[in-house]
Amino acid sequence: MPPMTDLWIRPALPDDLDAVLAFWKTAAEGTSISDDRAGVERLVDRDPEALLLAELDGELVGTVIAGFDGWRCHLYRLAVHPQRRRQGIGSALLDAAEERFVRLGGRRADAMVLVRNESAQRAWSAAGYGPEEHWRRWVKPLTD
Numbered sequence: 429m430p431p432m433t434d435l436w437i438r439p440a441l442p443d444d445l446d447a448v449l450a451f452w453k454t455a456a457e458g459t460s461i462s463d464d465r466a467g468v469e470r471l472v473d474r475d476p477e478a479l480l481l482a483e484l485d486g487e488l489v490g491t492v493i494a495g496f497d498g499w500r501c502h503l504y505r506l507a508v509h510p511q512r513r514r515q516g517i518g519s520a521l522l523d524a525a526e527e528r529f530v531r532l533g534g535r536r537a538d539a540m541v542l543v544r545n546e547s548a549q550r551a552w553s554a555a556g557y558g559p560e561e562h563w564r565r566w567v568k569p570l571t572d
Contacts, residue, residue, distance in 0.1 A: 435489075435517065437524045440472055440479040444488075448479070451488050456507040457545045461569060471495075480524055482508075482517050490517040494525035501534035506548075522555050540565075 440448060445468045452463060462468070472479055475495065482490035489512045493504040503525060508517045529537055539557055541548050552558075 434485050435520055436483045437480055437520060438483070439477045440468075440481050440491075442469070442472060444481060445469060445472065447488055448481070448491060451491065451509070452505065452507060455490075455509050456505055457548060458542055460505075461571070477528065479505075480521055480528075482521050484512070484517070490521050492518075492521040492525050494528050496529055496532050496534055501529040501532075501537040503537055503539040506539070506551075518551055519555060 445465060448468060449463065449465065452459075460467075462471070468479070471493065478493055478495050480492050480494055481488060488509075490506075490508040492506045493502075495502045495504065503522075506518055506521060508515075508521075526537060537557075539552055541552055541559075549559075
């Protein structure tokens with residue numbers, strides 16, 4: 429595998445959002461209630477550096493949301509294009525997200541990983557993350 433010297437990680441801009449949403453349909457597992465233009469616009473408006481994009485030769489090849497609320501560091505939507513997986517893109521995105529968290533004063537990062545997504549579980553484990561079985565996520569949809 430050739431080195432990815434042209435991999436560029438940067439925050440998403442408003443003009444990127446339609447491409448990000450289309451990318452997630454190909455590269456992300458599952459869908460979220462916030463996977464729409466309005467949801468992603470709110471994220472970028474509130475925290476312009478939270479949605480990180482990985483580009484290789486001008487092509488969008490990966491994303492991660494690195495959200496920090498001043499208390500906790502949350503990772504969502506780590507996605508790498510299926511044809512670009514196992515090339516270090518996900519690791520580079522996580523490195524950038526973790527650097528952001530440290531810069532902001534974060535102390536621990538957590539990731540939302542679907543139970544059925546075994547390949548994602550392997551990737552998160554390889555990056556040093558592990559499940560905390562004593563926690564359970566409780567949710568309540570606020571919209572239909």
